[in-house]
Amino acid sequence: MAIIRGCNLPEDLYYYPEKHIWLKALGGHLFRVGLTPVAAKLTGGKLTAVTVRAKNIGAEVQQGKSVATLESSKYVGPVPAPITGIVKRGNDKLTADPNLVVTDPYGEGWVVEIEATRWEEEKSLLLTGSEGLAEYEKKLEAAGISCS
């Protein structure tokens, strides 16, 4: 568990720093995907809706393309796929409580599970471990972002 600029960012996860997305390896090429507290901060507070795109379930989505949308009173934006892969399922709990993404980002607030189809090619774009987090910290510093 590492606290970087006031943001809780566990070392054993992968990160897609551009959009503050985390990935957790579940085994094989299956990954659980969610948003870090940085993303939660940037949305400006309480989320009113997190909608996983139903037509993507079972389909392959390219890295960077939207798998879900976030809505708060201050922000509307996409959750892009951090890796190319087949979207296996979305988190149904977000329908009733979208703010789980903010209140429990690494637990009940995950967004989708993706089975990576280009992992070997794309993993180098992700950050992980203490080195990866050091790089993420530099990016946050450059952008003037902190969670505190």
Added chain:
Amino acid sequence: MADDKILIIMTSGPDTPRRCATPFFFATLATAMDYEVTMFFTIDGTLLLKKGLADTIFPKSGGKSVGEFLREALESGVKMTACTASLELHELKVEDLIPEAKPVGGATMWQMAEESKIVLTF
């Protein structure tokens, strides 16, 4: 494969302030879903593209101005077009509009509609 297109035709304007923010909100949301979104402003909707005017309209007292919703839509990549006939309706010149608004004729609206997966009118 190219992203699907959406066209939002906006006919509501300053006389009905509560109707003026949601279309921009839906447009922004659609770009977050990777749609390619164009808004076509006509009738009273064109007034919202007049420089400075959208900032004076509030769907909810004390809330965000329509101008803020408009700028969020532009930042997310929504394209904005203005019906040239409606410029005449309101005695507006192209120079009176925000620079991001592209003036187009009515036939262009039909062309955009033909090319769009979904067309919404507000």
